[in-house]
Amino acid sequence: MNERLRETARRFKLLPMEKILADLAAALRERLTIIADEESRRDPARHTERLQAVSERIEQLEQQLPPAIDPQLRHFLERRSYSKALELLTPS
Numbered sequence: 001m002n003e004r005l006r007e008t009a010r011r012f013k014l015l016p017m018e019k020i021l022a023d024l025a026a027a028l029r030e031r032l033t034i035i036a037d038e039e040s041r042r043d044p045a046r047h048t049e050r051l052q053a054v055s056e057r058i059e060q061l062e063q064q065l066p067p068a069i070d071p072q073l074r075h076f077l078e079r080r081s082y083s084k085a086l087e088l089l090t091p092s
Contacts, residue, residue: 024061028086
């Protein structure tokens with residue numbers, strides 16, 4: 001997890017926030033996996049259903065983030081720049 005995000009968690013003493021951020025990163029990875037899944041795309045209705053479900057999960061997790069979250073992460077999530085959000089959440 002990015003150091004700025006860890007600092008936000010420490011500052012707000014939100015251990016559950018680390019879980020939210022980990023769950024968010026997992027959902028973002030799942031979304032990328034679904035998008036890349038050639039087999040899934042052979043059934044457009046199912047593929048769309050899977051994408052919709054993971055997108056809803058991402059939105060639910062985003063709503064659980066505190067208002068003072070890293071502004072760059074907030075920006076990426078609001079703009080649906082999910083690959084960039086995932087990069088920010090992934091330790092370098």
